[in-house]
Amino acid sequence: MIAIGLTLLGIALMLYAKRHPQSRDEDKVIDDEDELTLIFNKTIELVNAEKYYLNKNLKLSDLAQELASNERMVSRAINRFGSGNFNKFINAFRIEHSKELLIGGKFDHYTIEAIAEECGFSNKVSFYNAFKSETGMSPTQYRAVEQSK
Template sequence: MDWTMIAIGLTLLGIALIWYTKYRPKVGKEVNVVDDEEDLRVIYNKTIDLISNEKYYLNKSLKLSDLAAELSYNERQVSRSINRFSNGNFNKFINSFRIEYSKELLTGGQFDHYTIEAIAEECGFSNKVSFYNAFKSDTGMSPTQFRALKQSS
């Protein structure tokens, strides 16, 4: 047998192994995919309830996987429900709760002595830049401008 035939045989064996690894049925990793609009709505409503009632949005390190585990759904289902029924992805969704809470703190009076950075931290943002960008995207003005406008009213 010549070395060329051995090399061709090993190459074909390698290609077959790669193909099998990529396309074989996944045992034990089946994901129950929810495509039904009604089921996704149920997941979304449970997500809203959990985030609102438990104030999950205040957790700076909140991840989609944490939320999905708490809701007993997989990440894909929770993500699809958020994408379908909110105005954006997971981060934008969580930030919308944080922004609403920050508006309360910026205008509530008892937090007037807090800096903008302290308000951002209190609302679950991990840094000032993320807070400013999310706030301005949501309201069209900076937190400082918002606070000044509300205090002058």
């Protein structure tokens, strides 16, 4: 009889816990969100300051190591606050840099392939695809439009 009572009490406690989560769980979510925000902000600062996006071989693990964090947290921060995954995040920096080179005048004699390489892309195809995805036009079209202004 006591065993049945304890079992029912245990079930009741489990149901109560599911319906009334403890505030510690909510605090953990808030702390996690704060940590992700901090990691994301540090990631942006690091990528900008050190121009990590120019490194063709940049990996998530490289950034995580520099941030003294782990890959999972850096990836979660980028996915949560960035414009997609790690590759899209880094490519956004590369595209912004390439826009400057395409219209800067100083690099007018550079081919599109040379600009792609200068900006950290490993090949012309990935540069064209990322650029078109980000801007809606090819690098050549972008250069022509901007230079005609």
